[in-house]
Amino acid sequence: QVQPVESGxxxxxxxxSLRLSCEASESTFSNFAKGWFRQAPGREREFVATINGDGYxxxxxxxxxxxxxxxxxxxxxxxxxxxxxxxxxxxxVYYCAESARFVTIRFIPEDYDYWGxxxxxxxxx
Numbered sequence: 804q805v806q807p808v809e810s811g812x813x814x815x816x817x818x819x820s821l822r823l824s825c826e827a828s829e830s831t832f833s834n835f836a837k838g839w840f841r842q843a844p845g846r847e848r849e850f851v852a853t854i855n856g857d858g859y860x861x862x863x864x865x866x867x868x869x870x871x872x873x874x875x876x877x878x879x880x881x882x883x884x885x886x887x888x889x890x891x892x893x894x895x896v897y898y899c900a901e902s903a904r905f906v907t908i909r910f911i912p913e914d915y916d917y918w919g920x921x922x923x924x925x926x927x928x
Contacts, residue, residue: 813924818889
């Protein structure tokens with residue numbers, strides 16, 4: 804398995820919560836940077852959150868700061884995105900991404916080497 808696999812998307816009402824999971828592609832990259840991106844219909848893929856290799860540094864897009872929490876469990880090769888207070892504008896396909904080159908937090912798609920297939924998150928008003 805080379806491609807990471809996301810799960811946990813679905814339909815939720817505004818104000819609700821979801822937790823996305825990402826199973827890493829290989830244990831080789833368990834200590835490298837990871838991130839979440841999203842893409843809404845007709846829009847460019849955008850950065851959501853990133854976490855460094857040991858999990859002690861994180862960063863978020865302004866639009867999700869204070870509502871979303873990124874975390875990782877290197878022992879399980881998994882990454883998570885806890886999403887609270889969801890809004891209709893959070894509706895998108897969410898992608899997890901792994902870097903095979905960088906340990907520090909990364910903000911642009913070009914710094915990531917492996918991408919999941921995406922999981923749909925739909926927030927109804």
